[in-house]
Amino acid sequence: MTKRFNFWDHFDEAYTHLEKKHKSRLTDDKLVSFASELALKLVEIDFKEKENAYNYEKAEAEIKNLILQSKTQNEALQIEKLKSLVQAHAMLLSVGDNAAINKANAVVSFLNVVGNASNERMVASYTNEVMTLINQISNKDMSEDYKPLLDKIKELANEGFEDGRGVKELGIICPRVKLRINEAVEINAYTMYANKEHYFELEGRRYEGTCLFFISEAAGEYELSFKARNHKNELLSTSIKLRVIEEN
Structure with missing residues (x-):
């Protein structure tokens, strides 16, 4: 039966069907009464089916929206992980470079002091001590010390990228x-x-x-x-x- 949600369409169909099947046993009043009851029930069923279909489509749309939100949030989280990983790696690599730059700046500054000094003997007496302190600035490559930890962080970050965790x-x-x-x-x-x-x-x-x-x-x-x-x-x-x- 076509879903028309119209009482009179259902009434006409019900009346015609009852008239063909039970005309000899039912009066016109009874036919009208039974056809009306059937039409009301059919309209109620039609609207219930329409309501169920709407709720089903709504639920489906909500699920798809949640999937999209979860996927977007997961991708944003992975981007933040990657950014933090790059920053950590850059900081580790820059330790030695910054130390070398600071050491060079200290040497240049001391040479400027020596060049502008009026009492060269006094400055010379401090030269060994100053250079000893400057040489204590280490530009040692620290990446090997932190490599195991950095590798572990990379491994954890890659897990998030690979398995779509949480989605x-x-x-x-x-x-x-x-x-x-x-x-x-x-x-x-x-x-x-x-x-x-x-x-x-x-x-x-x-x-x-x-x-x-x-x-x-x-x-x-x-x-x-x-x-x-x-x-x-x-x-x-x-x-x-x-x-x-x-x-x-």
Whole structure:
């Protein structure tokens, strides 16, 4: 029956059907009464189905939005990790360079003092002491001392980049998993890698896309999988179980 959400359309259909089937046993008043009751129930069902469809679409949109937010936040976090790692590496490399620059500046400053001194003997008496202090400025390469720690930080940062931590990369959205024989249900799936290969798999058969209509003529339990490849071309998989029962 077409969903028109119109009482009179449903009334006409119900009245025509009742008239054909029960004209000999029902008066016109009864036909009108029964047709009205049926029309009201059908309108109520139509609106309930429309409400359910709206809630389902709303939930799906919210889930997709959460995925996008999580992905964006995860990417921002990885960028901050990378920036901090680069800064730490740059600081480590600059220690020796800064020491060498400071040492050279100290020597130049002392030479200026010597060159402008009026009492050369007095300055000469301090030369060894001053140069000893200047030579204590070390431009030793410290990168080897901190290399194990820096490597550990790199390893932790790479883990975050590789596994998309905190973000569910694919999933299945199904309004109900318990169905009657010949009852259809629309099943949707999502993946963070929409441009990569993705498909449903049911009883050894493959169904392309992220939307699947499921219906079964036989009772039983069915395992439905959704599979998708990630940015490393690895095949990821998630699944649900659908239970089909006979009508009471």
